[in-house]
Amino acid sequence: MKKGGTVRVEEGSGNVFADLGFPNPEREQLKAQLMVRGHSGNFSVERLMEFLTALGQDIEIVVRPKRRRAR
Numbered sequence: 001m002k003k004g005g006t007v008r009v010e011e012g013s014g015n016v017f018a019d020l021g022f023p024n025p026e027r028e029q030l031k032a033q034l035m036v037r038g039h040s041g042n043f044s045v046e047r048l049m050e051f052l053t054a055l056g057q058d059i060e061i062v063v064r065p066k067r068r069r070a071r
Contacts, residue, residue, distance in 0.1 A: 011069070030061075 017032075018025035027045060034048040036055070043051075049059050 034059075 012019050015029045017028040020041050022028050027038065030045050031043075031048060034045065034052060036051050053058055
């Protein structure tokens, strides 16, 4: 970028995987939220949930309508 240039900033959707164009971004977001010690490997969402349950963790999945952005 040249000195004095402008930078375009765009607000993200809240799901970096969707913003980057990943296939199945909701699944990837859920896996990221369920990761154990930062390593998800190739585990399924179900398997990650089993790990967390075995570690004595409660799991809560919330589904709600997407909020409209304020202008």
